[in-house]
Amino acid sequence: MDTRETWASRLGFILAAVGSAVGLGNVWRFPYVTAANGGAVFLVVYLIAAVAIGLPAMLAEFAVGRRARRNVIDAFDEIGYPTWGVIGLLGLATGFWILSYYSVVGGWVIRYVFASATGGYFGDPNAYFQGIAAGPAAVGFHALFLGLTVGIVALGVEDGIELATKVMVPAILVVLVGLAVWGVTLSGAGDGLSYFLSPDIDVFANDYATIVPAAVGQAFFSLSLGMGVMITYASYLGRDDDLAVDGGLIVVLNSAVGILAGLVAFPLLFSQNVEPGSAGAGAIFVSLATAFASLPAGRLVGVVFFGVVLVAALSSAISLLEVVVSYAVDRYAVGRLRTAVAVGVLVFALGLPSATSLETLTLFDRVASNVWLPLGATLVVAFVGWVYGQAAVDELQQGAGRLGGLGPAWLWLVRVVVLATLVGILLLGVADILAVYADIELLG
Ligand code: PHE
Numbered sequence: 001m002d003t004r005e006t007w008a009s010r011l012g013f014i015l016a017a018v019g020s021a022v023g024l025g026n027v028w029r030f031p032y033v034t035a036a037n038g039g040a041v042f043l044v045v046y047l048i049a050a051v052a053i054g055l056p057a058m059l060a061e062f063a064v065g066r067r068a069r070r071n072v073i074d075a076f077d078e079i080g081y082p083t084w085g086v087i088g089l090l091g092l093a094t095g096f097w098i099l100s101y102y103s104v105v106g107g108w109v110i111r112y113v114f115a116s117a118t119g120g121y122f123g124d125p126n127a128y129f130q131g132i133a134a135g136p137a138a139v140g141f142h143a144l145f146l147g148l149t150v151g152i153v154a155l156g157v158e159d160g161i162e163l164a165t166k167v168m169v170p171a172i173l174v175v176l177v178g179l180a181v182w183g184v185t186l187s188g189a190g191d192g193l194s195y196f197l198s199p200d201i202d203v204f205a206n207d208y209a210t211i212v213p214a215a216v217g218q219a220f221f222s223l224s225l226g227m228g229v230m231i232t233y234a235s236y237l238g239r240d241d242d243l244a245v246d247g248g249l250i251v252v253l254n255s256a257v258g259i260l261a262g263l264v265a266f267p268l269l270f271s272q273n274v275e276p277g278s279a280g281a282g283a284i285f286v287s288l289a290t291a292f293a294s295l296p297a298g299r300l301v302g303v304v305f306f307g308v309v310l311v312a313a314l315s316s317a318i319s320l321l322e323v324v325v326s327y328a329v330d331r332y333a334v335g336r337l338r339t340a341v342a343v344g345v346l347v348f349a350l351g352l353p354s355a356t357s358l359e360t361l362t363l364f365d366r367v368a369s370n371v372w373l374p375l376g377a378t379l380v381v382a383f384v385g386w387v388y389g390q391a392a393v394d395e396l397q398q399g400a401g402r403l404g405g406l407g408p409a410w411l412w413l414v415r416v417v418v419l420a421t422l423v424g425i426l427l428l429g430v431a432d433i434l435a436v437y438a439d440i441e442l443l444g
Contacts, residue, residue, distance in 0.1 A: 013234075016315075020224040020318075020319035021316070022257045022315070023312045025222040025316065026312075029221065030046075032281055034046075037211045038207060038211060039203075042214070043262065050219040050223065054225060055251050057226075057377050057418055058247045060381055063243070063392040063395040064231050064384065066241075067395045068235060071330045072088035074331065086379075091226075091228030097364065099321060100351035101364045103145045103149065103348075104141075106314070107355070109309050110141050110145055112302070123293075126282075146344050147344070150340045153321045168314075175305055183267040192269060193266065213425040216374065217369030226373035228323050242399050243399070244396065245401070321343060367433055370425075370432055371429055385418075
């Protein structure tokens with residue numbers, strides 16, 4: 001398949017991968033899940049998980065993708081292990097699942113871009129959020145966000161994905177740094193900072209069985225791991241990149257954006273006397289809206305902020321869609337445009353429950369990060385560690401500089417530590433979902 005597309009440059013690949021990683025997971029999900037899991041303790045576990053578990057798992061996906069140069073399902077066939085293609089199948093299903101509610105949240109963001117310009121939420125930010133989060137308007141904006149995603153993916157790897165992300169990554173860093181610097185000067189900000197930055201070990205001792213799976217799940221969600229995005233993106237690579245360095249850069253940049261979002265969200269919540277755990281999935285929308293309402297140039301700041309978040313969300317959403325489209329284009333030689341539109345319609349339908357109920361959306365989100373992504377990652381890691389083994393090390397060593405010598409250490413890390421952790425948190429994650437489900441049953 002000589003006509004397969006490739007990235008125009010190494011930077012293009014890194015930015016696209018960062019573009020996939022950095023998104024609503026950092027700006028919307030990270031603050032709200034941090035608040036639900038005790039604050040700073042969660043941050044610590046999350047960072048450890050990103051570096052010690054996420055990065056090695058990312059390299060496992062890179063090795064398969066670059067070696068095979070195929071979509072998530074055929075990749076396993078190409079390297080000689082067709083049955084492991086079920087990983088790809090699970091990846092496609094997870095992509096549908098996540099995109100369905102991700103696009104609802106993306107729709108909220110579009111709505112907030114407009115509402116910032118008009119000052120629509122300035123009067124009562126909380127009531128405004130409750131009013132737009134679910135219902136007919138949410139359905140409409142969900143459709144709009146999906147339409148944009150489909151449009152970019154239809155344009156293809158180089159013109160669409162690569163271009164969109166080159167602008168987004170620098171922009172989001174600049175805007176978040178600006179907001180964080182301003183946020184910490186507010187009165188009450190200090191409490192927010194200590195909530196976010198100074199861990200309380202008792203919190204961990206009491207709740208580690210929910211904190212740890214939530215943190216590892218957040219690391220995988222945020223790094224776009226466990227559903228084949230990184231297999232797909234690495235499949236468009238040339239042979240001579242240093243994948244370990246690329247992976248390290250992606251993890252650092254992604255963590256930086258998450259921390260910055262926390263530095264913005266928590267001082268703001270505390271300066272408004274909002275109890276962080278109570279804010280739920282609307283945390284970032286309500287807290288920032290309240291802040292923008294009180295700022296001199298609030299409308300402008302709001303438009304810029306939500307505009308940047310929108311681009312970040314789009315560059316993640318296109319990676320979710322690209323996994324599915326890439327498969328259909330490789331396998332059935334159908335056009336990008338037609339495939340993207342068809343998938344878009346299905347995702348729209350699957351998103352309707354989330355667009356009409358905030359509880360459903362939160363449940364979909366929790367199942368994605370606690371079950372689907374850890375399950376996918378467990379399978380990839382088991383395959384790469386124990387089945388593909390040395391061949392994966394060889395692939396990573398292609399183009400690797402001095403870090404290449406760490407190959408065998410990486411392999412054992414993947415085989416033992418990463419795999420055992422993933423299996424453990426998968427079990428805890430399933431238990432957590434069953435407990436939530438039992439609660440719902442009891443209440444209903
Ligand atoms: N990493 C993206 C974010 O943080 C979400 C995502 C998850 C994208 C899984 C692709 C795959 O917003």
